[in-house]
């Protein structure tokens with residue numbers, strides 16, 4: 001008998017095919033009545049497969065008495081209650097390592113496209129404004145800017161290393177200083193924001209809003225914010241206000257407080273570049289993530 005698996009969100013075709021080959025897969029998000037489907041299979045579900053963005057909805061724990069493993073397709077654990085998992089003896093797995101460069105690339109891309117205004121200028125070309133010689137504001141040079149990394153984990157480190165060849169000084173703040181890195185440690189998010197022109201957010205999402213109105217004010221009117229972590233890392237209302245009144249110059253955002261809902265005000269701003277949570281969305285990362293989710297499940301079920 002194939003073990004029952006509850007898949008909570010749409011995943012790549014290769015992962016879904018791999019799951020089907022080895023497990024009896026139940027997909028409430030595709031069912032007309034998701035709740036009824038969960039009720040039907042709840043007693044025997046041994047594994048949940050979910051994304052880092054969605055995690056494990058709190059109410060689901062109590063409904064799955066036979067649950068043994070939560071396999072996360074991603075690295076974020078902010079939406080999986082690890083205390084409950086530990087108390088229940090449920091294994092939680094993620095897909096570390098295989099998406100690091102991809103998320104870092106997107107972060108660097110957001111920075112460069114913000115500095116060089118590539119997205120708003122793309123609109124200028126598409127809208128036929130070039131032949132009209134309509135005046136276009138100049139961009140800013142990215143080279144030489146001081147860069148701050150909030151959260152120097154694996155991905156934060158990759159962003160710093162990618163930025164290093166052309167950034168000016170690089171500083172970071174993490175819960176504690178990281179040994180053996182060539183980057184300057186700042187004691188708080190506020191101190192970091194004061195010291196840099198570009199602030200990358202790469203912390204886990206369960207640390208609360210580390211970036212508030214004060215941090216944004218410290219980043220300043222030339223400052224750029226890039227968030228590839230979680231919407232919860234920044235006070236989104238304060239960010240929208242800071243972008244509209246010029247407290248900071250711009251923001252590149254891959255994540256939001258209430259995905260897939262993006263604050264209406266951001267949609268009309270030229271000083272933001274918006275992505276629908278795409279950090280790990282490359283063929284290479286997603287293929288490796290799929291393989292790792294399957295391997296994590298396989299290792300669990302084979303003991």
Ligand code: 8YV
Nearest residue numbers: 051052053073074075076280
């Ligand atoms: C994915 C993520 O978008 O790794 C994470 O925590 O948020 C992303 O990689 C997500 O997990 C896709 O299912």
